[in-house]
Each structure stands twice: as C-alpha cells, then as structure tokens.
Amino acid sequence: MAYLLRGENGDMNNKPLILVTNDDGIEAKGLKELIMVAREFGDVVVISSREAMSGMSHAITIKVPLRVKLVKEEPGFKKYLTNGTPVDGVKLAFNSILGRRPDLVLSGINHGSNSSSSILYSGTMAAAMEGAINHIPSIGFSLLSFDSDADFSSSAGVLREVIRMVMERGLPDGICLNVNIPAVSAKEIKGIRMCSQANGFWKEEFEKRTDPNGQEYYWLTGFFHNREPDGGGTETDEWALKHHYVSVVPINTDLTAYSMLEKMKSWDLASVKNEG
Amino acid sequence: MAYLLRGENGDMNNKPLILVTNDDGIEAKGLKELIMVAREFGDVVVISSREAMSGMSHAITIKVPLRVKLVKEEPGFKKYLTNGTPVDGVKLAFNSILGRRPDLVLSGINHGSNSSSSILYSGTMAAAMEGAINHIPSIGFSLLSFDSDADFSSSAGVLREVIRMVMERGLPDGICLNVNIPAVSAKEIKGIRMCSQANGFWKEEFEKRTDPNGQEYYWLTGFFHNREPDGGGTETDEWALKHHYVSVVPINTDLTAYSMLEKMKSWDLASVKNEG
Numbered sequence: 001m002a003y004l005l006r007g008e009n010g011d012m013n014n015k016p017l018i019l020v021t022n023d024d025g026i027e028a029k030g031l032k033e034l035i036m037v038a039r040e041f042g043d044v045v046v047i048s049s050r051e052a053m054s055g056m057s058h059a060i061t062i063k064v065p066l067r068v069k070l071v072k073e074e075p076g077f078k079k080y081l082t083n084g085t086p087v088d089g090v091k092l093a094f095n096s097i098l099g100r101r102p103d104l105v106l107s108g109i110n111h112g113s114n115s116s117s118s119i120l121y122s123g124t125m126a127a128a129m130e131g132a133i134n135h136i137p138s139i140g141f142s143l144l145s146f147d148s149d150a151d152f153s154s155s156a157g158v159l160r161e162v163i164r165m166v167m168e169r170g171l172p173d174g175i176c177l178n179v180n181i182p183a184v185s186a187k188e189i190k191g192i193r194m195c196s197q198a199n200g201f202w203k204e205e206f207e208k209r210t211d212p213n214g215q216e217y218y219w220l221t222g223f224f225h226n227r228e229p230d231g232g233g234t235e236t237d238e239w240a241l242k243h244h245y246v247s248v249v250p251i252n253t254d255l256t257a258y259s260m261l262e263k264m265k266s267w268d269l270a271s272v273k274n275e276g
Numbered sequence: 277m278a279y280l281l282r283g284e285n286g287d288m289n290n291k292p293l294i295l296v297t298n299d300d301g302i303e304a305k306g307l308k309e310l311i312m313v314a315r316e317f318g319d320v321v322v323i324s325s326r327e328a329m330s331g332m333s334h335a336i337t338i339k340v341p342l343r344v345k346l347v348k349e350e351p352g353f354k355k356y357l358t359n360g361t362p363v364d365g366v367k368l369a370f371n372s373i374l375g376r377r378p379d380l381v382l383s384g385i386n387h388g389s390n391s392s393s394s395i396l397y398s399g400t401m402a403a404a405m406e407g408a409i410n411h412i413p414s415i416g417f418s419l420l421s422f423d424s425d426a427d428f429s430s431s432a433g434v435l436r437e438v439i440r441m442v443m444e445r446g447l448p449d450g451i452c453l454n455v456n457i458p459a460v461s462a463k464e465i466k467g468i469r470m471c472s473q474a475n476g477f478w479k480e481e482f483e484k485r486t487d488p489n490g491q492e493y494y495w496l497t498g499f500f501h502n503r504e505p506d507g508g509g510t511e512t513d514e515w516a517l518k519h520h521y522v523s524v525v526p527i528n529t530d531l532t533a534y535s536m537l538e539k540m541k542s543w544d545l546a547s548v549k550n551e552g
Contacts, residue, residue, distance in 0.1 A: 057334035057363075058396045065493035066482070087333075087397075088496065095480045096494065117409050119531060120334045120402075121363075133393050133477045165543055174475070175533045194540040196532040199450070201409045204371045206342070217341035218372065220364065250536035252528075255395060256472040257451045260526035264470040267441055 015076070016042030016103040016167070019093050019131070023053040023086045023110065023123030024148075026071075026079070030109035033152040034141060037159040038106055039077065041167065045098060046079040047089040054112075056085045058126035068092055086127040094134060104167070105131030105176075108141035109159075111150055115142075115180045115237040115247060116200040116224065125178055125251070132176035132253050137166050139176060144241060145183040154186040158246050161192065171250075178249040182241050193245040198236035200226040291352070292318030292379040292443070295369050295407070299329040299362045299386065299399030302347075302355070306385030306419060309428040313435040314382055315353065317443065321374060322355040323365040330388075332361045334402035344368055362403040370410060380443070381407030381452075384417035385435075387426055391418075391456045391513040391523060392476040392500065401454055401527070408452035408529050413442050415452060420517060421459040430462040434522050437468065447526075454525040458517050469521040474514035476502040 018038050022031040026048040038044045047068070061084050072079035080097060082089050090105065107127040114122040124140045131138030139162060143150055158181050166177065178197075182189060204222040211217055226238050233239045237247035294314050298307040302324035314320045323344070337360050348355035356373060358365050366381065386400040395401045400416045407414030415438060419426055434457050442453065454473075458465065480498040487493055502514050509515045513523035 055336040055338045057332075057336070057402065059333045059335040060331040060397050060496060062331045062496060065485070065487075065495055067491070067493050091480045091496065092482060092494065096482050096484070117529060120405065120409070120529065121336050126333065126396075129396065133396070169543065172533075172536060175536050194537055194543065196534065196537060197530050199530065204367045206368060206372050208372070209341070211341075215343070217343050218368065219341055220336060220338060220367065248540070249531075250533040250540060251531045252533040252536075253393060253396065254473050254475065255525075255527045255531065257448075257526040257528040258472065260448055260451050260528075261470055261472060264524070264526060267445065267470070 017098065017100065018042045018044050018104045018106060019090065019098065019102040020044055020046045020106045021086055021089050021127045022048055022108055023056060023127070025049055025052045026081055028111065029149060030111050030143060030152060033155055034106055034109050034159065037156055037163065040160070041163055042103065043076045045093060047082055047093050047097065049082055049084065049089070053085055053123045055121050056123040057121050058087050058129065059085045061085060061088050066092060068097065086123040087130045090127050090130040102136055105136050105138035106141070106163070107139070109152060109155055110140070110142035111148060112146040113142055113144045113180055114140065114178060115241055116198040116226065118224070119178055119197065119251065128176040129251065129253050132174050135173045137171040139163065139166060139179060141179045141181065143181045143183055150183065154184065154189055155181055157186060158189070158192065162248065174253045176251050178251050180237060180241055180247045182244045182246065184244055188244050189246060190244050191246070193240040193247055195237040195240050195247045195249050196235050197249050198226055198228050198233065198238035200224055200228070200238060293374065293376065294318045294320050294380045294382060295366065295374065295378040296320055296322045296382045297362055297365050297403045298324055298384055299332060299403070301325055301328045302357055304387065305425060306387050306428060309431055310382055310385050310417060310435065313432050313439065316436070317439055318379065319352045321369060323358055323369050323373065325358055325360065325365070329361050329399045331397050332399040333397050334363050334405065335361045337361055337364050342368060344373065362399040363406045366403050366406040378412055381412050381414035382417070382439070383415070385428060385431055386416070386418035387424060388422040389418055389420045389456055389517070390416065390454060391517055392474040392502065393478070394500070395454055395473065395527065404452040405527065405529050408450055411449045413447040415439065415442060415455060417455045417457065419457045419459055426459065430460065430465055431457055433462060434465070434468065438524065450529045452527050454527050456513060456517055456523045458520050458522065460520055464520050465522060466520050467522070469516040469523055471513040471516050471523045471525050472511050473525050474502055474504050474509065474512035476500055476504070476514060
C-alpha cells in the first residue's frame with residue numbers, strides 16, 4: 001500500500017506525519033525512545049500527559065475540560081501536554097492539533113507488558129485502537145519491564161523493523177498492531193513472531209488494609225494467569241515472549257464474535273415482541 | 277449448557293448467584309430496572325459507584341485505594357457501594373465479596389447507546405467483558421436514551437428474554453453479549469436481532485473555550501458516524517436499532533484479527549535479530 005510514502009495528504013514537504021503518544025506520561029523513558037525512532041521516519045507530533053495514565057484503557061474525559069499546551073517545538077517536531085487520557089490525546093490531535101490526517105499513530109513504548117488480555121486495560125493500546133478506528137495505521141509498543149528506568153536498548157531495532165513494514169505494507173482499516181518486546185538484551189532477542197492473543201486473565205488478590213480511622217480499604221494487586229495448555233500455545237504472544245521473541249498481534253476494533261453470531265441466529269428470541 | 281441451573285457452585289439453596297453492576301452510578305434508574313428483572317432469576321449482589329463512570333471503558337484503579345461498603349441487605353439481595361470503576365467493581369466482587377463464582381454477570385441498563393464502536397469507551401460493556409474474561413456468562417444492556425429519567429418500560433421483556441436464553445444455552449468462554457434496546461415503546465419493538473458491530477466511529481468536534489484566566493480549554497463533543505453503506509448493512513446493530521429491533525452482538529475478548537494474522541505470517545521480519 002505504501003500509504004505513508006505517497007504523501008497523499010498534501011503535506012508540503014511530503015514527509016509522513018506521525019502522531020506519538022503513550023500512557024506513562026510525557027517524561028517516560030519509553031516515550032523518548034519511541035520519539036527518537038519515529039523521527040527517523042517523518043515529522044513527529046507528540047501528545048501526552050504529565051502524570052502516568054496506566055490502566056486507563058479506552059477511557060475518555062467527559063466531566064472535566066481538556067487542556068492542551070505546546071511545550072516544545074523544533075523543525076519536524078512538536079510536543080503537547082494534555083490533562084486528558086491517551087484516547088483523549090489522540091482525539092484532540094486528530095481534531096484540533098495536527099491540521100491534517102496523520103499517516104501513522106505510534107503509542108508507547110509502554111513500561112510493562114500489554115500481551116494477552118492485558119490489552120483490555122491498556123491506555124497504550126487504546127490509543128492505537130483509536131487510531132485504527134479512524135483508519136490510520138497504528139502500532140502500540142510495550143517492553144516487558146515496569147521499571148521506570150528500564151533498559152530500552154533492544155527496542156530501537158524492533159521499532160524500526162515493525163514501523164518500516166507497516167509503512168511499506170499498510171494495515172487494513174480497523175486493525176492495529178500490539179507489539180510486545182521481551183526485556184532482554186538485543187542479542188538475546190530471537191526474532192519477531194506474528195501471534196494471537198494468549199488466553200489468559202489477571203487473577204486479582206486484593207490486599208485488604210485498615211486506614212487510621214479504622215475503615216477498610218483495598219489495593220488492587222494480582223498476577224497474570226495463562227490458560228494456554230503447557231505443551232501447546234506456540235502461536236500465542238505469551239509463548240513468544242517467554243521464549244524471547246518479540247510478539248506482534250494484529251488487533252481488531254470490530255469485537256464481533258462472528259462464529260458465535262452464526263450460531264446465535266438459530267436462537268429462538270422472536271417472542272420478545274409479545275412479551276415486551 | 278444450562279450452566280446456571282445446575283447450581284454446581286455449591287450454593288446452599290441452589291439459586292443462581294447474579295452479579296449486577298453499571299456505569300451510571302448506584303442511583304441510576306437503569307440499574308434499578310436491571311435489578312428488578314435479575315431478582316426474578318436468582319440471588320442478586322449489586323456493586324456500583326456513587327457517581328456515574330460513563331466513558332471509563334476498561335479502566336482500573338491503581339493509584340487510589342478502593343473502598344467497598346454494604347449499603348443494603350435483605351434475603352437474596354445485597355448492594356455494595358464502591359469508589360472504583362465498573363471493572364474494579366467486578367474484580368472486587370469476584371475476589372472479595374461474592375464468596376463463590378457467580379453464575380451470571382449483568383451490567384446496565386446503560387443510559388445511552390453502546391452500539392458499534394461505542395463499546396470501546398463503555399464502562400457498562402467493560403464490566404461484561406471482565407466477566408467473560410473470567411469465563412462467567414455476561415451480558416451488558418443499554419437503552420438508546422441518555423435521559424436520566426428515561427422510559428425503561430420496554431426493557432423488562434427484552435431483559436427477561438435474553439437472560440433466559442443465556443441461562444438455558446450458556447455462552448462460550450471469553451464471549452459476552454452487547455444488548456442495545458431502542459428507546460421506543462414495547463409495542464414498537466419489532467423483535468430481537470443477532471447482529472455484528474457496525475463499522476462506525478465518533479467524529480469529534482472539540483468545543484474550544486477560554487476560561488476567566490484567558491486560558492483555552494476544550495469540551496469533548498461529537499457525533500456518531502456510521503460507515504456502513506446506505507443500502508446494505510442490515511446485519512449490523514446500527515441497522516437493527518434504526519429499524520426498532522433490539523440488537524444483540526456477541527463480543528469477543530480475544531481481539532486477535534485472525535485473518536490478518538495469517539497474511540502477516542508472510543511478512544519478512546526475520547532480520548530484526550541482526551539489527552536489534
């Protein structure tokens with residue numbers, strides 16, 4: 001498709017326009033790493049928040065007015081600060097900042113895994129999905145380390161490779177990529193694997209405490225539980241990451257379970273009209 | 277499957293245990309309507325927040341401790357108030373309140389549509405998806421009216437019908453139902469249709485204002501844009517609702533775009549190891 005290379009959006013200098021965001025806040029090391037690589041591919045506009053927005057998923061801000069502030073500008077680069085969520089930031093960029101449709105949306109690099117069902121809680125991936133809903137090729141990147149000073153030295157090569165492929169081949173409308181990078185050295189990364197989302201969930205173990213006023217409260221803690229059978233599951237992101245591969249999962253923003261839909265058409269639900 | 281009717285979870289009275297939640301707050305009219313119908317089917321535990329959590333999507337609360345308070349108890353019924361998001365509430369219920377796995381998770385009735393891609397922003401549907409991730413049959417209900425005093429008189433019959441079918445037939449692990457009800461009288465509802473998620477998106481038009489200190493801010497506004505062709509799309513939820521059918525969309529919590537995954541396996545990404 002070479003969507004990006006056509007410069008079809010009428011940009012004067014024909015450079016791709018790349019929107020970059022994240023959910024770990026504007027000072028996050030992972031964001032800086034992503035910006036560095038993104039700038040090799042085109043003009044970059046960054047929008048992010050002062051505070052981390054982890055766990056914000058696809059949340060949008062309705063009750064509070066949104067603020068946007070240009071905090072840095074140089075040739076081919078602008079950086080905006082917002083009080084909004086990652087999805088708010090993408091919406092603001094599309095509608096009030098960029099001036100034209102971007103050619104690519106990049107989100108991350110998240111500090112921590114967004115593999116398997118973790119994607120559902122992820123602000124990083126929600127930003128990429130918001131790009132996909134708007135039919136912009138979009139990629140979310142995550143490194144499997146929650147450390148704010150994580151070692152991103154293995155990431156640049158992965159980012160370049162995946163971004164290059166998406167620029168060359170494009171992505172179908174409504175589909176974005178969820179890229180997770182094992183927290184190992186570049187030498188230890190075995191390659192990139194196209195994967196499915198592993199069947200897993202977060203098993204919570206709320207930690208119950210009592211505050212100084214004698215009131216109980218809970219902290220959300222938990223661990224990821226992979227349901228894939230031990231011997232199999234070699235097609236999943238969890239398997240790939242465990243074996244030091246980068247996992248790339250194509251993510252659908254159409255959540256319809258089509259195989260189930262076909263079965264459900266035989267369900268006898270016609271009587272509602274008379275019962276309603 | 278008759279999952280619910282087996283009482284396999286060891287409940288003394290063999291009644292199904294039903295978790296009910298929403299994202300419009302504990303006093304919402306739609307929640308009360310859902311509770312009324314749910315109690316016809318089993319013991320009901322409600323968890324909700326004081327304030328509305330619309331637009332919270334699958335957000336979870338990490339930075340603030342969670343509080344839970346039992347605010348009402350009578351035979352076969354308990355109601356809890358929490359400061360958490362809808363997904364927090366489901367997690368708290370599963371792990372710290374219910375005492376055993378529930379047989380069903382019901383969310384809603386939302387005041388306002390969650391059809392098409394609106395599902396991605398919806399706290400109502402995120403709660404149902406959280407149930408599905410945990411392999412509990414789960415249903416989210418929404419009425420197409422944002423009015424806090426909306427007329428839910430057409431809803432009870434729909435709810436009974438859909439809940440009864442799910443209790444009889446169960447749902448596959450990882451799949452929940454997104455049920456939207458047109459805001460018309462029971463007589464005007466033409467029936468229930470099994471649908472796919474319409475291809476649409478929210479087109480934002482941020483309203484820019486200036487505060488008393490001369491600072492600019494934005495309010496998030498927008499309108500839904502349906503991409504389905506005018507003549508077609510009769511299989512989608514948007515079509516069904518426009519024609520006064522209840523729409524039922526089976527929703528996958530595995531977001532993998534499998535058809536794209538097959539194509540991507542031919543992508544040449546093997547070189548990353550040497551470039552990393």
